[in-house]
Amino acid sequence: MNLPKKRFLIVGLVFSLLIFLGYGNAWTQEQQVAQLTSQDCIKCHPKVVHQVEEKGARHKTEVSCVDCHEGHPPMVAKEEIIPKCDVCHSGEPHFELKNCAGCHSNPHTPLDIKFKGKIKKACLTCHKEEQQQLKTYPSAHTKLACNDCHTVHKEIPPCLRCHESHTAEMKNKDCLSCHPPHKPLVITYGTEVPNSYCGACHYDIGDILDKNKTKHHDLTCVYCHRNKHGIRPTCETCHGAPHPKEMVAKFPQCIMCHTDAHDLTK
Ligand code: HEC
Ligand code: HEC
Ligand code: HEC
Ligand code: HEC
Ligand code: HEC
Ligand code: HEC
Ligand code: HEC
Ligand code: HEC
Ligand code: HEC
Ligand code: HEC
Ligand code: HEC
Ligand code: HEC
Structure with a gap:
């Protein structure tokens, strides 16, 4: 055998080996992926599994890991296994909002809601009445964002966070008995x-x-x-x-x- 021929053979062998190993590897991974169930995730992603376990709300009870994450890297690209919210949530004004993750900051704990910036329009997808009052009875409160007062969802702010009382003996509940917060000048x-x-x-x-x-x-x-x-x-x-x-x-x-x-x- 002369040298060029020998080289050709070796290169050929290495190539076949690489191809064999590559395919073989890919094949076993495909098998694994086909068998990967939500029970397997905990082995490698314990943190996420615990989050869902504790605060997954209906993302724990109504859907599973693999309903949202179809496939797994490297077989399926990382970007492709991250679901868009509108795959499952559409057809209501609330689901037309931009930047779902701005408020629902973690899809694994969907009811952990954070408010950032000045928010008003987004609240109105669920609460119309309060804005109606603020508009119909203009006051300085009309110019505030909803989350200037409600900094956390469902929080009721004390008036005394921003105002002085008229007299020392007046308590917060007294303020509300004269001033409805969304029309404070209708006393x-x-x-x-x-x-x-x-x-x-x-x-x-x-x-x-x-x-x-x-x-x-x-x-x-x-x-x-x-x-x-x-x-x-x-x-x-x-x-x-x-x-x-x-x-x-x-x-x-x-x-x-x-x-x-x-x-x-x-
Ligand atoms: C054997 C360990 C292992 C198992 C089991 C496993 N994963 Fe992974 N997962 C990984 C590794 C490692 C990465 C990082 C891959 C990379 O960066 O290329 C990853 C990445 C991911 C990503 C993408 C993360 C990103 O950075 O964007 C998601 C989503 C994911 N896994 C979900 C799951 C789900 C859902 C399950 C269960 C069905 C699961 N994984 C099971 C090891 C595992
Ligand atoms: C309702 C859909 C949904 C469900 C259910 C879900 N995920 Fe995710 N997951 C997402 C989205 C969306 C992201 C991307 C988050 C981001 O970009 O910050 C993500 C990101 C991830 C990541 C990468 C980022 C990180 O936080 O480490 C992993 C790993 C992951 N999910 C694993 C799981 C596992 C395991 C389960 C089941 C216990 C699960 N997911 C259930 C939607 C879901
Ligand atoms: C694979 C489908 C699927 C995807 C993708 C998905 N969800 Fe859900 N989600 C559901 C289902 C099913 C429910 C329970 C029924 C309902 O409220 O519509 C739910 C419920 C919720 C809830 C209410 C939780 C509760 O317990 O009240 C929030 C908030 C939510 N999703 C936000 C999101 C956000 C934000 C995204 C994108 C990051 C997203 N979802 C992606 C299927 C999905
Ligand atoms: C301005 C903040 C904000 C943004 C942006 C936002 N949400 Fe919400 N979302 C909320 C609040 C607050 C709730 C009420 C939670 C509760 O009832 O405790 C909610 C509830 C939900 C629910 C459960 C109630 C229902 O109507 O089914 C789903 C699902 C949901 N959001 C999905 C989304 C999706 C998808 C997006 C993006 C298109 C999005 N959200 C954008 C604040 C937001
Ligand atoms: C997806 C719908 C949704 C969005 C968006 C939403 N909320 Fe709510 N909100 C609810 C639900 C549902 C409740 C619970 C109502 C109940 O308990 O009767 C609630 C309760 C409240 C409460 C407490 C009510 C009480 O009786 O104690 C306040 C305050 C509130 N929301 C303010 C806001 C503000 C401010 C925003 C915007 C930054 C907002 N919400 C966005 C659905 C929403
Ligand atoms: C100046 C502060 C302030 C602003 C601005 C404000 N709220 Fe309120 N809101 C309150 C207070 C205080 C209560 C408690 C009323 C009570 O307990 O009688 C309340 C109660 C609520 C409730 C519970 C139901 C009700 O009407 O009592 C909802 C829902 C609500 N606000 C939504 C909103 C939305 C949406 C906006 C923006 C359009 C907004 N709020 C702007 C202070 C404010
Ligand atoms: C996040 C801060 C904040 C909270 C909480 C708040 N206010 Fe105000 N309020 C303001 C600002 C800012 C103004 C305008 C400047 C001023 O008069 O101090 C205002 C103005 C007012 C005015 C005068 C309105 C006008 O147009 O002249 C009344 C009355 C009032 N607030 C009552 C209340 C009552 C009652 C509460 C509790 C239910 C409350 N406020 C909660 C910020 C707040
Ligand atoms: C017995 C009934 C009665 C009681 C009690 C009463 N008022 Fe009056 N008040 C009136 C009447 C009647 C007028 C109208 C006088 C007029 O139109 O000339 C009036 C007028 C007023 C006015 C308008 C300005 C003025 O001086 O004419 C103010 C302000 C006022 N009252 C405040 C108060 C306050 C504060 C208290 C408690 C400390 C109070 N009133 C107790 C019957 C009462
Ligand atoms: C925070 C200060 C403040 C408090 C508290 C207050 N008032 Fe007044 N009141 C005013 C001011 C300012 C005016 C004059 C402005 C106007 O004409 O509306 C006024 C005007 C009046 C008037 C006369 C209206 C007219 O036609 O001239 C009456 C009557 C009155 N108040 C009764 C009361 C009674 C009764 C209370 C207790 C329930 C009360 N006020 C609490 C500030 C207050
Ligand atoms: C007895 C009824 C009553 C109670 C209780 C009450 N207010 Fe008032 N408040 C008034 C009246 C009346 C005015 C004057 C309205 C006007 O100028 O026409 C007023 C005015 C205000 C103003 C506008 C600026 C000013 O001082 O004139 C603010 C802010 C305010 N109240 C906050 C509060 C807060 C905070 C509380 C609770 C500690 C409270 N009020 C309790 C009746 C009340
Ligand atoms: C010319 C003066 C005068 C005028 C005007 C007047 N009153 Fe009198 N009023 C009196 C006298 C005097 C008494 C008896 C005092 C006593 O018996 O101690 C009295 C008594 C009363 C009493 C108490 C009756 C009782 O049984 O104790 C009331 C109530 C009364 N007046 C209301 C009014 C009203 C309302 C008006 C306007 C429509 C008015 N008064 C106009 C002079 C007047
Ligand atoms: C909201 C109801 C109300 C208004 C308005 C009112 N009063 Fe009276 N007044 C009373 C009551 C209640 C008494 C006590 C009656 C009793 O105990 O027999 C009274 C008592 C009186 C008395 C008798 C006083 C005494 O000590 O015997 C006179 C006089 C009187 N009122 C005059 C007036 C005059 C004048 C006005 C208008 C400037 C007026 N009242 C407005 C309710 C009112």
Whole structure:
């Protein structure tokens, strides 16, 4: 055998061996992949399996690893075994949003939701009513993003995180009893509000009424100014017509004799 021929043979042999090994390797891997089930993943990806186990929610109960990851590297390219969300989630406004992973930061724990940036539109795919209120009753809150207040999903923020109280004794639940958060300037209240709350701003009236010796002293501000801030009742609403017509004709206004609702004279 001359040298070139010998070389040719060796190269040929090495080639066949490589081809044989390559195919053989590939074949066994294909076999493995065909048999790879969700039970196998834990051997090499324990962290992910534990995440799904603990916080997979319906990604644990309704789907399995292999429903989402079809095939495995190197047989199937890495990019191709990562599923797009819209393969399974489509047909609702919420599923038209961009960047699902911006909020659902880990597909293995899909209800771990993080809010980043200023969010409003995305919330409206599920909550329309609050935005409706914010729009219909414009206030400084209308200009805020939803997650300026709700920094974490379902969190209810305390008003006192951003505001001072009108008086030291007012608690957070009191704020809500007068100001609905999505229309804070539509101020309504119940019958339980103590005079000191109104007196926080109307301190002059609060003082005058407090010193008064008539039966009006015993009434609360909200007994007379019912339900809605700014309401001015008339004396007749409660007292009807207590005096003879002739007298009223001469002195048409009650306060001509009784001075003032808060500083009543008898
Ligand atoms: C024998 C160990 C082994 C088993 C079993 C295994 N994997 Fe893997 N997996 C790996 C290795 C190693 C890589 C990295 C491959 C690479 O970087 O080329 C990988 C990569 C992946 C990737 C891509 C990761 C990336 O970086 O994008 C996914 C997804 C994946 N595996 C899912 C699974 C699932 C689902 C199962 C169970 C059905 C599973 N694996 C079973 C070893 C394994
Ligand atoms: C609902 C679909 C879905 C299910 C179910 C799912 N995955 Fe994934 N998985 C994904 C997506 C999407 C990514 C890409 C995440 C990314 O790019 O950050 C991913 C990434 C991975 C990765 C690579 C990144 C990492 O976190 O290490 C591995 C490994 C993996 N999955 C394994 C599994 C295993 C094991 C299971 C079952 C216990 C499983 N997956 C169940 C959708 C899923
Ligand atoms: C292979 C199909 C499949 C893929 C891909 C998939 N999901 Fe799901 N997902 C489901 C099923 C099935 C459910 C349960 C029924 C439902 O809510 O529609 C679900 C439920 C969810 C839930 C609610 C979980 C719960 O317990 O309430 C969220 C959030 C979610 N998916 C987000 C995503 C995101 C984000 C992606 C992309 C990273 C994604 N899914 C990809 C099949 C899938
Ligand atoms: C702005 C943040 C945000 C973005 C972006 C987002 N989601 Fe959601 N998603 C949520 C919140 C919040 C929930 C409610 C979770 C709950 O009920 O506890 C939710 C719930 C879900 C659910 C379960 C409820 C349902 O309607 O079936 C699925 C599925 C889901 N998202 C998929 C997606 C997909 C797919 C995308 C991308 C197209 C996406 N999400 C983008 C915040 C977001
Ligand atoms: C995919 C739908 C979905 C999206 C998107 C969504 N939510 Fe929700 N949200 C829900 C569901 C479902 C509940 C639970 C309702 C219940 O318990 O009655 C909820 C509850 C809430 C609650 C608590 C309600 C309560 O009664 O305690 C707040 C606050 C809230 N969401 C704010 C937001 C904000 C802010 C965004 C946007 C950053 C948002 N949500 C995005 C579905 C969604
Ligand atoms: C100024 C802060 C603030 C802003 C901005 C805000 N919220 Fe709220 N939200 C609250 C507070 C406080 C509550 C609790 C109300 C209660 O307990 O009566 C609440 C309650 C909710 C609830 C529970 C149901 C309800 O109406 O009581 C949902 C849902 C909600 N907000 C969604 C949103 C969405 C969506 C946006 C943006 C369009 C938004 N919020 C903007 C403070 C805010
Ligand atoms: C994330 C911060 C934040 C939270 C939480 C918050 N607010 Fe505000 N609020 C603001 C900002 C900012 C303004 C505008 C500047 C100012 O008046 O301080 C405002 C303004 C107001 C105004 C005046 C509105 C106007 O248009 O003049 C009222 C009333 C109000 N807030 C009540 C509340 C009440 C009640 C709560 C709790 C339910 C609350 N706020 C929770 C940030 C917040
Ligand atoms: C008894 C009802 C009542 C209660 C309780 C109440 N407020 Fe007010 N608040 C008002 C009224 C009335 C105004 C003035 C509205 C106007 O100027 O027309 C006001 C105004 C505001 C303003 C606008 C700026 C200002 O000071 O004039 C903020 C902010 C505010 N309240 C926050 C709060 C917070 C926070 C709480 C809880 C600690 C709270 N309020 C409790 C009735 C109330
Ligand atoms: C945070 C301060 C604040 C609090 C608390 C407050 N008010 Fe006022 N109130 C005002 C301001 C400012 C005005 C004048 C602005 C206007 O005309 O709306 C006003 C106006 C009024 C008016 C007169 C409206 C008119 O026609 O002139 C009445 C009546 C009134 N308040 C009653 C109350 C009662 C009752 C309470 C307690 C439930 C209360 N206020 C709590 C700030 C407050
Ligand atoms: C007995 C019923 C009654 C009680 C109690 C009462 N008010 Fe009045 N208030 C009135 C009447 C009636 C008017 C209307 C006077 C008018 O139109 O000339 C009025 C007017 C007002 C006004 C408008 C400005 C003014 O001086 O005319 C304010 C502000 C006010 N009240 C606040 C209060 C506050 C704060 C309290 C509690 C400290 C309170 N009121 C308790 C009946 C009452
Ligand atoms: C929201 C109802 C209400 C309004 C408005 C109201 N009052 Fe009265 N007033 C009362 C009540 C209740 C009493 C106590 C009656 C009793 O105990 O017999 C009272 C008592 C009086 C008394 C007797 C005082 C005493 O000590 O014996 C006079 C006088 C009086 N009111 C005048 C007025 C005048 C004038 C106005 C208008 C400026 C007015 N009231 C507005 C509810 C009201
Ligand atoms: C000309 C003066 C005058 C005018 C105007 C006037 N009152 Fe009187 N009012 C009196 C006198 C005087 C009394 C009796 C005081 C007493 O008995 O101690 C009285 C008593 C009352 C009492 C208490 C009755 C009781 O049984 O104790 C009420 C309530 C009352 N007035 C309401 C009103 C109302 C409402 C108006 C307006 C429609 C009004 N008054 C107009 C002078 C007046």
